Amino acid sequence: MKNIMLSTVAAITVLVATTASAADKEECKAVRMSDLGWTDIALTNTTAEILLKALGYEPTQTLLALNVTFDSLKRHDIDVFLGNWRPVQDIDYKAYFDDGSVIPLVTNLEGAKYTLAVPKYVSDEGVKSFDDLAAHGDKFGYKIYGIEPGSNKPLVDMLAAKAHGFNEDWELVESSEAAMLAQVRRAVGNKEWIIFLGWQPHPMNVNMEMTYLSGGDAEFGPNFGGATVRTIVRKGYPEDCPNATKFFTNLKFDITYENTGMNMIMTDGMETTDAAKKMMQEHPEKVAEWLDGVTTIDGKPGLDAVKAELGIGQ
Template identity: 50%
Template sequence: MNRFAMRTLLAGTALMIGLATAQAGDPESCKKVRLSDVGWTDIQVTTGVASNLLTALGYEPEVTQLSVAVTLTALKENDIDVFLGNWMPTQTDALKPYTDEGSIEVVGLNLEGAGFGPVVPNYVAEAGVKSLADLGPNAEKFGGKIYGIEAGSSGNKNLLALIEDPANNLKGFELVESSEAGMLTQAEQTMKDKGWVVFLGWTPHPVMGEMPITYLTGLEKAGFGEAKVYTISRKGYTSECPNAGAFFKNLKFNLSMENGMMDKVLKGENPNDVAKAWLKENPDAIKPWIAGVTTFDGGDAQAAVTAALAN
């Protein structure tokens, strides 16, 4: 083979490699990634992690705060691409119509070992309130109130269903809907005075994880108890945007990392800044999340993330 032919062959090979690399990312329609954040501290930090990494990879994450119910509708109507906070089994009834019709897809499990359900202080449990059946006879001691989070959340809907079911003997109770922070403030103030309080608890959570509380038993059918958190997306997202889809499939968290970040957010720090600081301090955690993933335009994901976090 003469030199001209060799140069032509090499040039053609380089061009093919370049084209393959350029095609390894996602189409232009996938550059903006629309995420829902329901305002829960755990979802704020996991969404912050995803947003920082997507930005480093050349995507343009756009985070909108919505309730769970509105998030599911937005996913169905293609107004949101991805949601990292599908708590199961508590959101089973809310999600099922969408998965049954195929308008929402489950991308993957992102957290195991979580918990979710009504809790009471340990001293209340020691006084005999250990299950749902124990609440009714003690309605007066609780002031007739069960404290929940924001209106429209699956947890609140499950609590309302329990209160409205005559079989549970909770006629003397009402659900007080509030923010996560408002609910915790009420619980902490009541517990400080050794008062009786029942509220919606969950882990991971740096505050509730340290509080002397007991989960009420026998509520599995109501969607409470041991929980897992899933990533869900609008129909067709992972096939239309396979590179971003691979990233979201890779994203898996643990209680320790979420608790650490959540603690800082609850003390007033910005979730996105907290997530970026955590990523800088834990570079090895990033490697499995970007395995098999490129930048938006097909470049080296690890190099791009390293460069972004150096700033």
């Protein structure tokens, strides 16, 4: 009897595991991801998109501001967001986590950074902390360069509170990642002083000499904006789409992988899709990890489908 019971339990366990891997609802075929216009998310989103298509899904990316991304997850207009940077987003979007509107799935990147930075020639002149900035307002033109509106809230709040000695003369210039970096390149080319929002992973860390500023713990967290990045999903997604959820849970990156892929896009001029495919072709071991226990939309082995469709993971 004991052996029969154990066999029954084992059979049920296998059945549940098998069912879970292929039990995505029909609506799960469309996987809706948010894109902020950041190159790191473009790389990770496109990596997911390529693999999901090979698995029979129909993924899409929609360009949204950060605040709109959280609202869209809450309204079930978006399913997945791969760019939940912590701790910087913890305070501003705490309510979404508290009420269960969004579900943290996995930390997809460790060792990231996200805070204000200056060119090295500026830090060599003694500007190494947030508290050093206000005294040199004339050299900086009383401007701080950020990215798209909705992603700069720590800086907006900092200037509104007149923290670190800032006053009403200071202005936050909001644009986009590409526009901000173009401004930084112009300033560096002319050896002008500039303050900008920097982060890692990003080719900026290898393409120019820059210094992350200390003293911004209140705005961006300790350790020079030391961060982790999580994948978050809408409420109900893990229950509705267990196979897709398994895939996104497996989908983890590292700093070197993202820096290399982003450099292909931003420095070498490769299309994002080509860069994502090339990175996967060069790292088949990661592809195998990402597809471990994942099936196609109709329940067939996921890695086999990717190999057949894309030649990735050979």
